[in-house]
Amino acid sequence: MNRALFLDRDGTINIDKGHVYRIEDFEFISGIPEFIKQYNNKEYKVIVITNQAGIAKGYFTAEDVNKLxxxxxxxxxxxxxxxxxxxxxxxxxxxxxxxxxxxxxxGMIERAIKEFNINVSQSILYGDKPWDIECGLRCGIKSYYIDTVLSDFKNKIS
Ligand SMILES: [Mg+2]
Ligand SMILES: [Zn+2]
Structure with missing residues (x-):
């Protein structure tokens, strides 16, 4: 079985500017690429789970999101x-x-658990909103707000 790092996207990986889908609007939150790399090195599956209601609202397409x-x-x-x-x-x-x-x-985490054979008890989730944390906890995954964890991480590597 695999361990996973589950990440929300907007406000967790990139600065949440509201309905980000253009490459030119994408900006990493400082420290997150290195944070991800650390989990890659520990052989966690790094899996993003993201609500993109802008597709339902017609602001952009699934193809736009896939390109991003x-x-x-x-x-x-x-x-x-x-x-x-x-x-x-x-x-x-x-x-x-x-x-x-x-x-x-x-639904998204359940799919990922099946497709990547994830051990939830050894996995972790970070997000910036209460619904991220609630989603992770419902799946039995330790779930935390990204801001505190990331500032701690940056202190250690700087
Ligand atoms: Mg978010
Ligand atoms: Zn849905």
Whole structure:
């Protein structure tokens, strides 16, 4: 079985500017590429789970998001880091009806657990919003807010 680092995207990996989908609007939160690399080196699967309701609202397409995710991995690769998989929820209840994947629902994590054979008790989740934490906890995963953990991490490497 595999251990996993589950990460939210907006506000956790990149600065949340609201409906980020253009490459030129993408900006890593300081320290996160190195943080990811550390988990790559420890052989965790690094898995992003992200609500992208902008797709349901017609602001951008799933293809736009996929292009951005490819860009994120290209940038990470420059320092020898990578994300193993991105799971996104393209839904919003007001536009597409209720789904089972929009956080705090657990559909994305449940899929990842199956597809990557994840041991939840040895995995960890970081996010910036209460629904991230709730989603992780519902799946039995230790879940924390990224800001405190990342500032601690940056103190150790600087
Ligand atoms: Mg977020
Ligand atoms: Zn969904």
């Amino acid at each position: 995710h490819k860009h994120i991995n290209e940038e990470l690769n420059k320092i020898g880091a990578h994300i193993d998989a991105f799971y996104m929820c393209p839904h919003h209840p007001d536009y597409t009806g209720v789904c089972n994947c929009r956080k705090p629902k657990t």
